[in-house]
Amino acid sequence: MSAARYNLVIDQGSDFAIEFTVSESGTGKNLTNYYARAFIRPSKSSSTKTDEFNVLIPDSTKTQGIITMSLTNQKSAAITAGTYFYDLEIFTASDVIVKRLIEGQIVLSQSITRD
Numbered sequence: 001m002s003a004a005r006y007n008l009v010i011d012q013g014s015d016f017a018i019e020f021t022v023s024e025s026g027t028g029k030n031l032t033n034y035y036a037r038a039f040i041r042p043s044k045s046s047s048t049k050t051d052e053f054n055v056l057i058p059d060s061t062k063t064q065g066i067i068t069m070s071l072t073n074q075k076s077a078a079i080t081a082g083t084y085f086y087d088l089e090i091f092t093a094s095d096v097i098v099k100r101l102i103e104g105q106i107v108l109s110q111s112i113t114r115d
Helices: 059-064 073-078
Strands: 008-009 014-021 035-041 054-058 064-070 082-093 096-109
Touching: 008 014, 035 054, 035 064, 059 064, 064 073, 064 082
Parallel strands: 008 096
Antiparallel strands: 014 064, 035 082, 054 064, 082 096
């Protein structure tokens, strides 16, 4: 199955967080022994990474398939306003299994209140 598409709008200079639930056959996937990563790039083909999300699979909800993806206000402030691309992957140690779950565009909306 291909990755789901989900576009994001992030306000520059603000904290951002979103929670995803990974499910198989309607049940939360057990993410024990999985890690997750999500990079931001200016284009899908770019070899340059703009930044990356902080991605957490909380111990308390690993068996329920919950993943939290976030950016601090400092990170979002440091990125130039515009359109970017991201994807979210889960993987096992040494990248034995890698699965892209979701992808999409990010519109980083320029902050008005700034120094």
